[in-house]
Amino acid sequence: MARRYDYTSKDVQDVYDGPGGLLWEAVMGEQIHSGGPEATDRLAQALGLKPGLQVLDVCSALGAPARHLAQKYGVKVTGLDFTRTMLEKARERTKAAGLEHMITFVEGNALDMPFKANTFDVIWGQEAWCYVTDKELLARECYRVLKPGGKIGFTDWVVTGDIEEGLLAKLYESMAFPYMETFKGWQEVLQRAGFKILDAQDQTKEFARCFDEYKVMVEEKLKPAILENFGKDLFDFAVGLVNMWRDAAHAHKVGRGFYIGEK
Numbered sequence: 108m109a110r111r112y113d114y115t116s117k118d119v120q121d122v123y124d125g126p127g128g129l130l131w132e133a134v135m136g137e138q139i140h141s142g143g144p145e146a147t148d149r150l151a152q153a154l155g156l157k158p159g160l161q162v163l164d165v166c167s168a169l170g171a172p173a174r175h176l177a178q179k180y181g182v183k184v185t186g187l188d189f190t191r192t193m194l195e196k197a198r199e200r201t202k203a204a205g206l207e208h209m210i211t212f213v214e215g216n217a218l219d220m221p222f223k224a225n226t227f228d229v230i231w232g233q234e235a236w237c238y239v240t241d242k243e244l245l246a247r248e249c250y251r252v253l254k255p256g257g258k259i260g261f262t263d264w265v266v267t268g269d270i271e272e273g274l275l276a277k278l279y280e281s282m283a284f285p286y287m288e289t290f291k292g293w294q295e296v297l298q299r300a301g302f303k304i305l306d307a308q309d310q311t312k313e314f315a316r317c318f319d320e321y322k323v324m325v326e327e328k329l330k331p332a333i334l335e336n337f338g339k340d341l342f343d344f345a346v347g348l349v350n351m352w353r354d355a356a357h358a359h360k361v362g363r364g365f366y367i368g369e370k
């Protein structure tokens with residue numbers, strides 16, 4: 108089992124309640140994951156989303172993927188997140204987009220979901236479950252609230268190659284990650300929870316290319332705004348973080364896993 112680091116729910120909430128959330132939005136866009144709306148479409152198409160399905164977005168942040176899915180695929184989305192600032196912004200933006208009848212945001216922990224068994228047709232997640240302190244329990248909760256025959260589809264930051272423990276500790280520290288699953292480890296966790304794996308892709312090359320863009324964003328395009336709004340310490344931190352993750356991704360040590368499963 109992967110070694111776990113001492114980052115708690117509170118550490119993650121502090122990131123997304125504070126400048127971290129704003130910074131991630133500035134760098135990655137309102138959909139806070141690598142690959143933007145195209146990555147969302149790829150997952151949506153792999154899951155066969157169609158109008159009327161009930162989707163649970165686990166760790167929904169600003170709700171931009173939820174709005175994309177509701178608008179483009181006609182699904183009803185419930186977004187679950189435990190960070191107040193993210194929930195407030197998600198609700199405001201969803202109201203402004205006129206999508207309140209399609210999307211609801213619920214405050215809660217992914218490890219103890221406030222939903223009854225067999226509620227959703229689809230469980231959805233994008234690049235957030237790396238923050239969750241117990242992936243086994245998370246997978247069991249996803250399985251519990253999913254209807255029989257329903258599908259799970261998610262992407263996550265994962266370990267994709269050999270990596271020194273010292274580097275891994277620095278990567279986790281930069282993000283407040285308790286641990287990441289390995290690319291293969293996530294498949295085993297899903298199977299132990301009861302899921303049948305339908306697809307698993309190592310998308311590390313594309314993940315690394317996204318970090319090439321984030322490097323330019325942070326070091327050049329956003330530099331004046333970051334310095335003005337957040338100061339030099341946060342700017343230096345962001346530059347260090349982006350370069351460290353970019354190098355590790357190009358060396359195929361860490362990357363993005365893409366998974367589709369069925370209950």
Ligand SMILES: C[S@@+](CC[C@H](N)C(=O)[O-])C[C@H]1O[C@@H](n2cnc3c(N)ncnc32)[C@H](O)[C@@H]1O
Nearest residue numbers: 138139140166168188189190216217233235238
């Ligand atoms: C990178 S953002 C998610 C991005 C979002 N999926 C998207 O694609 O736009 C991470 C989010 O996960 C939430 N989060 C992390 N751990 C959580 C948990 N155990 N329960 C609920 N939300 C959690 C954080 O509050 C934060 O809003």
